[in-house]
Amino acid sequence: MKKDITISPLRLAILGLVAMHPQSGYDLKKVFETTPMGNFSSSPGAIYPALKSLEKKGWIRGEPENTKSLRPRQVYSLTDEGDAILSSVLEKPVTHEDLIWHFDLVMLRFAFIDRLGNEQALRFLREFQNESEAYVRHLEEIRGQMQQNMSPSGRLALEHGIQGTRGSARWAQKAIEELSKLEKK
Amino acid sequence: MKKDITISPLRLAILGLVAMHPQSGYDLKKVFETTPMGNFSSSPGAIYPALKSLEKKGWIRGEPENTKSLRPRQVYSLTDEGDAILSSVLEKPVTHEDLIWHFDLVMLRFAFIDRLGNEQALRFLREFQNESEAYVRHLEEIRGQMQQNMSPSGRLALEHGIQGTRGSARWAQKAIEELSKLEKK
DNA sequence: AATTTCATGTAACCAGTTACATGATTCA
DNA sequence: TGAATCATGTAACTGGTTACATGAAATT
Numbered sequence: 001m002k003k004d005i006t007i008s009p010l011r012l013a014i015l016g017l018v019a020m021h022p023q024s025g026y027d028l029k030k031v032f033e034t035t036p037m038g039n040f041s042s043s044p045g046a047i048y049p050a051l052k053s054l055e056k057k058g059w060i061r062g063e064p065e066n067t068k069s070l071r072p073r074q075v076y077s078l079t080d081e082g083d084a085i086l087s088s089v090l091e092k093p094v095t096h097e098d099l100i101w102h103f104d105l106v107m108l109r110f111a112f113i114d115r116l117g118n119e120q121a122l123r124f125l126r127e128f129q130n131e132s133e134a135y136v137r138h139l140e141e142i143r144g145q146m147q148q149n150m151s152p153s154g155r156l157a158l159e160h161g162i163q164g165t166r167g168s169a170r171w172a173q174k175a176i177e178e179l180s181k182l183e184k185k
Numbered sequence: 186m187k188k189d190i191t192i193s194p195l196r197l198a199i200l201g202l203v204a205m206h207p208q209s210g211y212d213l214k215k216v217f218e219t220t221p222m223g224n225f226s227s228s229p230g231a232i233y234p235a236l237k238s239l240e241k242k243g244w245i246r247g248e249p250e251n252t253k254s255l256r257p258r259q260v261y262s263l264t265d266e267g268d269a270i271l272s273s274v275l276e277k278p279v280t281h282e283d284l285i286w287h288f289d290l291v292m293l294r295f296a297f298i299d300r301l302g303n304e305q306a307l308r309f310l311r312e313f314q315n316e317s318e319a320y321v322r323h324l325e326e327i328r329g330q331m332q333q334n335m336s337p338s339g340r341l342a343l344e345h346g347i348q349g350t351r352g353s354a355r356w357a358q359k360a361i362e363e364l365s366k367l368e369k370k
Numbered sequence: 371a372a373t374t375t376c377a378t379g380t381a382a383c384c385a386g387t388t389a390c391a392t393g394a395t396t397c398a
Numbered sequence: 399t400g401a402a403t404c405a406t407g408t409a410a411c412t413g414g415t416t417a418c419a420t421g422a423a424a425t426t
Contacts, residue, residue, distance in 0.1 A: 008385065020336075026405050035331070036324060036346055039285065046386050048407055053385095073405065100224065111342035121338055139221060146220070151205075152367065153306055156360045157296035160353065161221055167352045168345065175341045182337065193413065211377050231414055233379055238413095258377065 005089055009040040009105050011050055015078070015086050016112035018060055022077035025051050037111075039104060051076060059085055090116055094127035099135055118183050122176060129172035136165045190274055194225040194290050196235055200263070200271050201297035203245055207262035210236050222296075224289060236261060244270050275301055279312035284320055303368050307361060314357035321350045 007015070017028055017037075025047050032042040041047070051074075054060045059082030064072035078086070090113050098106050106128070113121050139162045147155070192200070202213055202222075210232050217227040226232070236259075239245045244267030249257035263271070275298050283291050291313070298306050324347045332340070 010386080024405075025407095029405090035327065036343060041386065043387065044405090044407070045388070045409090048405095049385085052407095107342055107345060111339045112336075114336045114338040142220065151297075151299045152364065153299040154296045156356075156363070157292055158221060159360075160292060160356050163356055164349060164352055167349055171341075171345050171348055175344075178341070179337065195414080209377075210379095214377090226414070228415065228417095229377090229379070230381090230416070230418095233377095234413085237379095 005085060007089055007105075008050075009102075009108055010046055011054060012086075012089060012105065012108050012112075013037055013040045014047070014050055014054060015059065015082060015089075016108070018076050019078045019083070019086055019112070019115065022075050024065075024073050024075050026073070040108070054082070058082070086112070087116060090124075091120065094124060094131055096131050096134065099128075099131045118179055122179055122183075125172045125176045125179070129169050129176070132165050132169035132172060136162060136169065139165065190270060192274055192290075193235075194287075194293055195231060196239060197274065197290065197293050197297075198222055198225045199232070199235055199239060200244065200267060200274075201293070203261050204263045204268070204271055204297070204300065207260050209250075209258050209260050211258070225293070239267070243267070271297070272301060275309075276305065279309060279316055281316050281319065284313075284316045303364055307364055307368075310357045310361045310364070314354050314361070317350050317354035317357065321347060321354065324350065 013032075014028060017023065017031060025044070028051075029042060029044060029047055032038040032040065032047070051060070051062065055062055055076070058079055060076045061079050062074040062076045065075050090109050092109075094106060110121075110124055110128070113124055139158065143155070143158055143162065146158075150158070198217075199213060202208065202216060210229070213236075214227060214229060214232055217223040217225065217232070236245070236247065240247055240261070243264055245261045246264050247259040247261045250260050275294050277294075279291060295306075295309055295313070298309055324343065328340070328343055328347065331343075335343070
């Protein structure tokens with residue numbers, strides 16, 4: 001029985017980024033500072049300890065680039081074990097709970113998914129679309145029940161959630177079409 | 186000079202909910218379990234310590250409902266100080282940083298904003314719309330720059346962010362129209 | 371009589387924040 | 399030569415998680 005791996009957004013981001021190409025903590029920091037990936041922290045106080053702990057787990061390995069320097073730049077790359085872990089995280093089905101409680105983690109998983117190939121990306125998107133549509137229905141039900149005892153802005157905030165989730169479902173549909181087209185070529 | 190108050194989503198949710206009407210920790214727990222507000226935690230291990238700490242700060246006050254019981258139900262209500270704090274949090278301008286780093290907190294602020302009146306709600310929505318549109322432009326710029334060195338799914342994930350933010354801006358526009366209509370009546 | 375729900379709480383743990391520290395290298 | 403940037407790290411703190419504990423009241 002495979003152990004269920006839980007991982008924080010920051011750690012998954014690090015894992016995914018070093019999987020694309022080996023890089024240092026500082027490189028990662030820059031990525032977080034300059035791209036939308038930065039939603040998953042940035043501060044050295046988070047990145048360096050995370051690198052240490054991932055290394056301790058044996059998922060990444062850091063090697064000094066310039067041995068003569070006092071504090072040489074550590075370049076981290078994925079180990080075989082890290083590769084397996086990353087794949088198993090990306091392969092996990094997209095559940096209702098993921099969508100509600102860890103949406104950012106879900107999108108992050110998708111951002112790295114193409115290393116598993118197109119079929120996996122499509123599988124992910126289909127699950128994502130299904131769960132999003134189910135969640136929209138659930139939110140609409142709540143809206144129906146609570147309409148009365150909600151303040152105007154409370155109702156509008158709920159409306160934002162409904163429309164946002166609906167948008168996500170539509171995005172998934174479009175993405176599926178796009179990836180299917182690529183497949184055929 | 187007014188001190189800049191930072192508050193966690195859970196604490197703001199608690200403050201806003203007891204502001205609507207006094208209630209116990211257990212009542213709050215149920216709200217978190219049964220409404221979309223539940224995004225901001227739920228576990229007793231978070232709620233009860235948060236209540237204690239808010240009480241210690243003097244923002245809420247708990248009073249036992251049934252003094253004869255061994256562990257009487259504590260009903261919390263907002264103090265005058267808590268009322269002032271809540272208002273000052275809701276009055277804060279919607280900044281670019283808020284939008285990027287604390288989006289959930291921003292929506293939560295909006296959900297409770299009508300206690301400040303319609304003009305404040307409209308002010309909030311205008312700021313929200315402006316910042317959202319600016320962020321869309323920023324993301325589009327990034328998309329333009331990175332198009333090449335991004336994987337298909339990475340690009341699609343970015344696309345999700347752009348479309349989601351665009352959706353938020355549109356939502357704000359609609360909400361402004363709706364609240365303006367209410368105003369006139 | 372047994373189970374569920376009401377109701378509050380604690381303890382160990384984890385991950386991230388802010389702020390600070392260190393020192394090398396590159397650039398103006 | 400002074401400033402900015404490269405590069406890595408630590409310490410104190412905060413706030414949340416899971417899991418557990420307690421016991422009354424209501425329901426089946």
